[in-house]
Amino acid sequence: MAEILTAARDVLIEEGYPRLTMRNVAERAKMTVGNLSYYYANKEDLLHDLLEAVIQGYVEDFDRIVANKERSPEERLQDMVRFVIGDLATKETTGFFPALWALANHDDFAAQEMSSLYQVEREAFAPVIAELRPDLSKKDRDLLALFISGSIEGQTMFIGHKREKAAAGGAIANIAAHSFTALVKGIDAATIRGLKEASKPGAKKLAS
Amino acid sequence: MAEILTAARDVLIEEGYPRLTMRNVAERAKMTVGNLSYYYANKEDLLHDLLEAVIQGYVEDFDRIVANKERSPEERLQDMVRFVIGDLATKETTGFFPALWALANHDDFAAQEMSSLYQVEREAFAPVIAELRPDLSKKDRDLLALFISGSIEGQTMFIGHKREKAAAGGAIANIAAHSFTALVKGIDAATIRGLKEASKPGAKKLAS
Amino acid sequence: MAEILTAARDVLIEEGYPRLTMRNVAERAKMTVGNLSYYYANKEDLLHDLLEAVIQGYVEDFDRIVANKERSPEERLQDMVRFVIGDLATKETTGFFPALWALANHDDFAAQEMSSLYQVEREAFAPVIAELRPDLSKKDRDLLALFISGSIEGQTMFIGHKREKAAAGGAIANIAAHSFTALVKGIDAATIRGLKEASKPGAKKLAS
Amino acid sequence: MAEILTAARDVLIEEGYPRLTMRNVAERAKMTVGNLSYYYANKEDLLHDLLEAVIQGYVEDFDRIVANKERSPEERLQDMVRFVIGDLATKETTGFFPALWALANHDDFAAQEMSSLYQVEREAFAPVIAELRPDLSKKDRDLLALFISGSIEGQTMFIGHKREKAAAGGAIANIAAHSFTALVKGIDAATIRGLKEASKPGAKKLAS
DNA sequence: AATGAATGAGCGTTCATTCAT
DNA sequence: TATGAATGAACGCTCATTCAT
Numbered sequence: 001m002a003e004i005l006t007a008a009r010d011v012l013i014e015e016g017y018p019r020l021t022m023r024n025v026a027e028r029a030k031m032t033v034g035n036l037s038y039y040y041a042n043k044e045d046l047l048h049d050l051l052e053a054v055i056q057g058y059v060e061d062f063d064r065i066v067a068n069k070e071r072s073p074e075e076r077l078q079d080m081v082r083f084v085i086g087d088l089a090t091k092e093t094t095g096f097f098p099a100l101w102a103l104a105n106h107d108d109f110a111a112q113e114m115s116s117l118y119q120v121e122r123e124a125f126a127p128v129i130a131e132l133r134p135d136l137s138k139k140d141r142d143l144l145a146l147f148i149s150g151s152i153e154g155q156t157m158f159i160g161h162k163r164e165k166a167a168a169g170g171a172i173a174n175i176a177a178h179s180f181t182a183l184v185k186g187i188d189a190a191t192i193r194g195l196k197e198a199s200k201p202g203a204k205k206l207a208s
Numbered sequence: 209m210a211e212i213l214t215a216a217r218d219v220l221i222e223e224g225y226p227r228l229t230m231r232n233v234a235e236r237a238k239m240t241v242g243n244l245s246y247y248y249a250n251k252e253d254l255l256h257d258l259l260e261a262v263i264q265g266y267v268e269d270f271d272r273i274v275a276n277k278e279r280s281p282e283e284r285l286q287d288m289v290r291f292v293i294g295d296l297a298t299k300e301t302t303g304f305f306p307a308l309w310a311l312a313n314h315d316d317f318a319a320q321e322m323s324s325l326y327q328v329e330r331e332a333f334a335p336v337i338a339e340l341r342p343d344l345s346k347k348d349r350d351l352l353a354l355f356i357s358g359s360i361e362g363q364t365m366f367i368g369h370k371r372e373k374a375a376a377g378g379a380i381a382n383i384a385a386h387s388f389t390a391l392v393k394g395i396d397a398a399t400i401r402g403l404k405e406a407s408k409p410g411a412k413k414l415a416s
Numbered sequence: 417m418a419e420i421l422t423a424a425r426d427v428l429i430e431e432g433y434p435r436l437t438m439r440n441v442a443e444r445a446k447m448t449v450g451n452l453s454y455y456y457a458n459k460e461d462l463l464h465d466l467l468e469a470v471i472q473g474y475v476e477d478f479d480r481i482v483a484n485k486e487r488s489p490e491e492r493l494q495d496m497v498r499f500v501i502g503d504l505a506t507k508e509t510t511g512f513f514p515a516l517w518a519l520a521n522h523d524d525f526a527a528q529e530m531s532s533l534y535q536v537e538r539e540a541f542a543p544v545i546a547e548l549r550p551d552l553s554k555k556d557r558d559l560l561a562l563f564i565s566g567s568i569e570g571q572t573m574f575i576g577h578k579r580e581k582a583a584a585g586g587a588i589a590n591i592a593a594h595s596f597t598a599l600v601k602g603i604d605a606a607t608i609r610g611l612k613e614a615s616k617p618g619a620k621k622l623a624s
Numbered sequence: 625m626a627e628i629l630t631a632a633r634d635v636l637i638e639e640g641y642p643r644l645t646m647r648n649v650a651e652r653a654k655m656t657v658g659n660l661s662y663y664y665a666n667k668e669d670l671l672h673d674l675l676e677a678v679i680q681g682y683v684e685d686f687d688r689i690v691a692n693k694e695r696s697p698e699e700r701l702q703d704m705v706r707f708v709i710g711d712l713a714t715k716e717t718t719g720f721f722p723a724l725w726a727l728a729n730h731d732d733f734a735a736q737e738m739s740s741l742y743q744v745e746r747e748a749f750a751p752v753i754a755e756l757r758p759d760l761s762k763k764d765r766d767l768l769a770l771f772i773s774g775s776i777e778g779q780t781m782f783i784g785h786k787r788e789k790a791a792a793g794g795a796i797a798n799i800a801a802h803s804f805t806a807l808v809k810g811i812d813a814a815t816i817r818g819l820k821e822a823s824k825p826g827a828k829k830l831a832s
Numbered sequence: 833a834a835t836g837a838a839t840g841a842g843c844g845t846t847c848a849t850t851c852a853t
Numbered sequence: 854t855a856t857g858a859a860t861g862a863a864c865g866c867t868c869a870t871t872c873a874t
Contacts, residue, residue: 016314018226022869034872035834043869095313101306101365106224114365115372146366146373147383154362157309157322158354164323165354174402175355178395183387194382230844241844243859251844432730434642438865449866451838459865511729517781518726521719522640530781531788562782562789563799570778573725573738574770580739581770590818591771595807603802610798646848658851659855667848 001039003029008050013095017103020047044109051113054096058117061087062124073131077184078177080124084152085159085173094160097153121149132184140192148180209247211237216258221303225311228255259321262304266325269295270332281339285392286385288332292360293367293381302368305361329357340392348400356388417455419445424466429511433519436463467529470512474533477503478540489547493600494593496540500568501575501589510576513569537565548600556608564596625663627653632674637719641727646670668733675737678720682741685711686748697755701808702801704748708776709783709797718784721777745773756808764816772804 007029012020022043026036040046065080087093103110122145129141136144155176159169190196215237220228230251234244248254273288295301311318330353337349344352363384367377398404423445428436438459442452456462481496503509519526538561545557552560571592575585606612631653636644646667650660664670689704711717727734746769753765760768779800783793814820 017310021867023867032835033869034836037870038833041870098306098309098313102225102310104365104371105303105306111372118366143376143379143383146376147363147380147387150362150364150366150380151359152362153365154358154360155355156358157312157361158326158358163312164319168351168354170402171351171400172355172358174400175351175391175395178399179355179387179391182390182394183383186390187383187386191386192379192382194378229842231842240860242847242861245845246858249845433726437863439863448839450840450868453866454837457866514722514725514729517722518641520781520787521722527788534782559792559795559799562792563779563796563803566778566780566782566796567775567803568778569781570774570776571771572774573728573777574742574774579728580735584767584770586818587767587816588771588774590816591767591807591811594811594815595771595803598806598810599799599803602806603799607802608795608798610794645846647846656856657848658857661849662854665849 001029004031004036004039004046005050005053008046009054009092009096012050012099013092017099022046047107048109051100051110055113055117059120062120066124066127073128074181074185077125077128077132077181080128081148081152081177081180082173084121085155085169085176088152088156089159089161089166089169091161094156094163097156118149122146125149129184136189140189143192144184144187148183151180152176209237212239212244212247212254213258213261216254217262217300217304220258220307221300225307230254255315256317259308259318263321263325267328270328274332274335281336282389282393285333285336285340285389288336289356289360289385289388290381292329293363293377293384296360296364297367297369297374297377299369302364302371305364326357330354333357337392344397348397351400352392352395356391359388360384417445420447420452420455420462421466421469424462425470425508425512428466428515429508433515438462463523464525467516467526471529471533475536478536482540482543489544490597490601493541493544493548493597496544497564497568497593497596498589500537501571501585501592504568504572505575505577505582505585507577510572510579513572534565538562541565545600552605556605559608560600560603564599567596568592625653628655628660628663628670629674629677632670633678633716633720636674636723637716641723644671671731672733675724675734679737679741683744686744690748690751697752698805698809701749701752701756701805704752705772705776705801705804706797708745709779709793709800712776712780713783713785713790713793715785718780718787721780742773746770749773753808760813764813767816768808768811772807775804776800 004025008020008025011024011028015024022033022036022040025046026033029036036046040049061083065083068076068079071079088097100110100114104114105111122142125145125148126141129136129144133141133144155172157163158165159172160166165172188196212233216228216233219232219236223232230241230244230248233254234241237244244254248257269291273291276284276287279287296305308318308322312322313319330350333353333356334349337344337352341349341352363380365371366373367380368374373380396404420441424436424441427440427444431440438449438452438456441462442449445452452462456465477499481499484492484495487495504513516526516530520530521527538558541561541564542557545552545560549557549560571588573579574581575588576582581588604612628649632644632649635648635652639648646657646660646664649670650657653660660670664673685707689707692700692703695703712721724734724738728738729735746766749769749772750765753760753768757765757768779796781787782789783796784790789796812820
């Protein structure tokens with residue numbers, strides 16, 4: 001039943017994972033605990049279905065973005081960045097993802113779901129990066145997508161829903177769009193592999 | 209007693225926030241629950257002390273980094289990026305921060321502690337950004353620091369301890385160091401404020 | 417479930433208020449604590465229901481007494497006095513009321529329940545007093561009922577179940593029946609208001 | 625140490641018996657629990673000393689009252705009644721006695737202390753009753769004292785400190801003084817033994 | 833499908849008590 | 854005398870789970 005998953009998602013987002021209890025979900029779904037357990041014999045099953053369903057929603061979002069082929073690769077990269085950053089400021093996303101990240105540290109299923117979601121995200125970035133930088137190896141392009149994806153997600157903690165810097169969301173999106181474009185267009189393979197930048201030894205030398 | 213906070217931190221990092229119980233902490237600290245509650249009358253006090261202590265540790269790390277003035281601003285920016293990215297791959301940091309981010313959604317104290325930590329992080333970045341870009345307003349420089357901080361933190365989910373892409377940590381650090389340097393050196397105020405990039409309307413137009 | 421309230425009442429009466437714990441009640445009701453808390457989400461609810469139920473029982477007793485109109489007012493007053501004094505010597509009443517009186521000092525709900533019970537008791541006395549003394553104001557008649565009620569209740573400590581002077585219960589009932597009859601028939605309004613008795617200043621004068 | 629008993633008494637009176645804990649007493653006495661247990665190895669000892677001390681205070685009060693021989697027996701009876709009723713309205717007495725009565729149901733020591741206190745109270749009433757009614761047997765006079773004592777104590781629940789009818793305290797004292805005087809002067813031995821009043825069978829007959 | 837009832841474990845917390853210093 | 858530290862049991866309460874109906 002979809003109502004159960006909606007209820008569970010709402011509890012998770014609004015009250016946090018520690019309060020994602022069978023009772024709270026049942027109450028929100030206007031059911032008894034007994035009946036909830038008819039649909040989900042145990043909490044683990046419910047959690048798995050919940051993660052799958054929520055993540056599937058985000059997957060569909062990414063699929064939709066990629067489809068647009070009318071604009072230039074550079075524009076499409078920036079569209080995607082703005083879309084994801086815009087989404088991350090919603091109550092749902094700000095509520096869900098930190099819970100997912102924390103869960104992934106101790107729950108293999110959550111880690112795997114998270115993994116598959118971000119793979120889809122990276123696959124959405126992949127074609128535009130490939131168009132902009134056909135000279136780079138697939139591995140290097142994947143690393144760029146990985147970095148961009150992480151960079152974007154990390155903004156959640158600051159410009160997410162009701163977070164301290166929520167008001168800076170627009171400027172952060174501008175910076176991100178510019179930064180990732182410049183990065184993709186400007187970086188070379190040697191830099192990615194650490195063969196070029198002179199500053200690397202610094203951290204270590206000065207720490208000692 | 210420091211042993212209690214160490215035990216609590218270990219429980220949080222290794223088992224996750226939902227298992228951060230008085231009994232688990234007491235057991236790890238080789239105490240009885242009764243005695244634990246002699247030191248911490250309630251769980252909230254313990255959690256607060258724990259967050260404060262752990263965050264204070266990171267604050268001290270940042271303070272130490274900033275101190276180094278021998279290298280060029282560009283090198284120092286890259287040193288700092290590499291230091292933070294290096295740290296984020298440790299078991300402690302990968303375990304602690306996602307828990308903190310999730311907690312911050314529903315616990316005001318956690319949100320506030322998180323806030324003060326990242327302010328310190330941004331203040332560590334501020335002087336190098338100021339040296340590189342004296343032409344930018346303080347507000348714009350702060351936005352750059354905010355973006356960089358978020359970008360770095362977001363890598364945790366991918367290259368953190370035992371995370372899927374942990375092996376890519378070195379490459380990600382290289383990309384980050386390069387990307388942030390290029391960003392700080394290359395961006396202009398109009399871009400930050402969204403007065404320059406032509407791609408902005410795209411997302412909406414194509415979504416419809 | 418009535419069994420729970422019965423069990424709770426028995427614990428209160430036989431073991432006293434400090435031992436009225438959820439575990440003790442559950443054990444006596446042959447339940448687990450978990451199941452008890454299915455019926456009573458918290459101890460306060462249980463206590464309130466318990467007080468209400470027990471007090472309702474006494475209210476019904478009083479209602480039954482008043483109904484009897486065949487005997488003279490004087491006889492009815494004495495019937496009532498003997499009934500209440502007879503009841504107060506039962507294990508249940510001797511066990512319950514001191515607990516209630518003590519509780520009423522620190523628990524508002526208990527105070528209010530106690531209040532409503534004794535109001536019913538006084539209303540049971542009111543009509544016979546009114547028949548015997550139509551000349552007195554309602555206020556004065558209420559004061560007589562208040563005094564009689566208190567006088568009766570106070571006997572609990574001495575002639576209650578297993579109390580030191582339990583054997584004197586019959587004589588005390590005789591004295592009470594006589595005393596209250598004489599009081600109601602003999603007192604005048606001036607005495608109630610303290611305008612007549614000459615002894616009043618004595619206490620103070622001699623204490624100094 | 626007297627401070628401990630004072631602290632314990634204050635806790636009992638202000639917070640009630642269930643909150644009379646070693647910790648609360650220690651805190652009020654500005655001690656540590658450890659040090660409190662130097663003076664009182666266990667809670668039972670403390671409770672016993674507390675009951676003894678408080679009750680001794682009341683015993684001394686009674687002893688003082690009896691001493692006054694200048695007034696007539698009737699006046700002295702009324703003086704005593706007014707004194708006790710006046711005292712019962714104090715915070716201390718209203719707080720202490722219901723706790724004692726409740727305790728006496730399940731704690732033998734409390735029952736015994738209570739017993740000895742009321743014996744003293746009755747012994748205070750005894751001489752005036754004897755002076756007024758030398759014709760009655762000692763046993764009958766003791767029964768009158770017992771009834772009077774119970775009657776007075778029972779007023780606590782209604783006109784005690786912050787109790788519902790506290791404002792009626794003066795009128796109740798007037799009624800009590802009058803009632804007990806009339807009782808002592810008017811009753812005869814046959815009535816006490818139940819050989820005279822015609823109303824006795826009523827309660828039973830009509831209840832059936 | 834749905835309810836209500838029940839279990840047993842675990843939660844945070846409080847307590848009387850003990851003891852080394 | 855006095856403290857601080859420690860124990861172990863009990864407290865009220867919540868939880869995931871089970872099951873008869």
